[in-house]
Amino acid sequence: MTTPSEKRARFRKLHEAGCFVIPNPWDVGSARMLQALGFPALASTSSGFAWSTGRLDNEVPLADMLAHLAVLAAATDLPLNADFENGYADAPEAVAANVRLALDAGVAGLSIEDMSHDGGKPLYETALAVERVKAARAAVDAEGSGAVLVARAEGLLIGQMDLRQTLDRLVLLAEAGADCLYAPGLRTAEDVAAAVGAVAPKPLNVLMWTKGLTVAELADLGVRRISVGGALARVAWAGFLGAAREIAIEGRFDRLGEAATGAELNALLRP
Known part of the structure; x- marks a missing residue:
């Protein structure tokens, strides 16, 4: 099994040139299947994991998320980037402490978002958002792990910022020490x-959760990495719910004919 330090070195290398897709598994099975399909790295999905445990997104406590990250990091030989939400804390020093716990779980990188989950003020003020990334940067550097720190600006996604405001915040987060920048909600x-131009020379992560630009098109635009968030989990649940509803409502089993075969699944999981 590849060591955490080897995974982190490989993960940093992926961010230096080219473009790669980092899909988001939600359990050991999906992680191992994605490895079998040839992806170079994985990223956790907080929403996908929450749904798989019968909870709403953003309702998984820190201890449970850390345990999940440790399991997922050990499940494959691939580097794992943690969807670490808002660092599970508001204050910079608390974010730093939790980042250290995530690194102890064996992740090769982690993403910290600027969304507070406060209904009245869903985004952290700019100064606090910057201090939180600085604290996370200091925690990563103090550990000497070489983990990749990703800073997320959520304003565009939730309708709290326009593109210009989002790019301005990305620049500040890059200056605060983020290795990679991420603004969910970029569509065109x-x-x-x-x-890409705003954060250069640092790499940009683009979230793709529906039809749109292709990998080749994003690469031509200078995107370094592409993730899909909880989309793969939602695709899986769509198949499940479609078949289950057909049985429950129509008394038919037609959609079961669309299932993957046991042989196909076993082949992907076989060492």
Whole structure:
């Protein structure tokens, strides 16, 4: 099994040039299948994991998430980036402490978002958002782990910022020490190109959760990495719910004919 330090070194290398897709498994089985399909790295999905345990997104406590990250990090030989939400804390020093716990779980990188989950003020003020990334940076550096720190600006996604405001915040988060920048909600080639240019020479992560730009098109725009968040989990649940509803409502089993075969699944999981 590849060591955490080897995974982190490989993960940093992936961010230096080219473009790669980092899909988001939610359990050991999905992680191992994605490895079998040839992806170079994985990223956890807080929403996908929450749904798989019968909880709503953003309702998984820190201890449970750390345990999940440790299991997922050990499940494959691939580097794992943790969807670490808002660092499970508001204060910078508490974020730093939790980042250290995530590193202890064996992740190769982690993402810290600027969304507070406070209904009245869903985004942290700019100064606090910057201090939180600085604290996370200091924690990563103090550990000497070489883990990749990703800073997320959520304003565009939740309708609290326009593109210009989002790019301005990304620049500040890059200056605060983030290795990679991430703004969910970029939809057009023009928006993506603007974000790539704003954070250069640091790499940009683009979230794809529906139809749109292709991997080749994103690579041509200068995107370094592409993730899908909880989309793969939602695709899996869509198949499950479609078949289950057909049985419950129509008394039919037609959709079961669309299932993956046991042989196919076993082949992907076989060492």
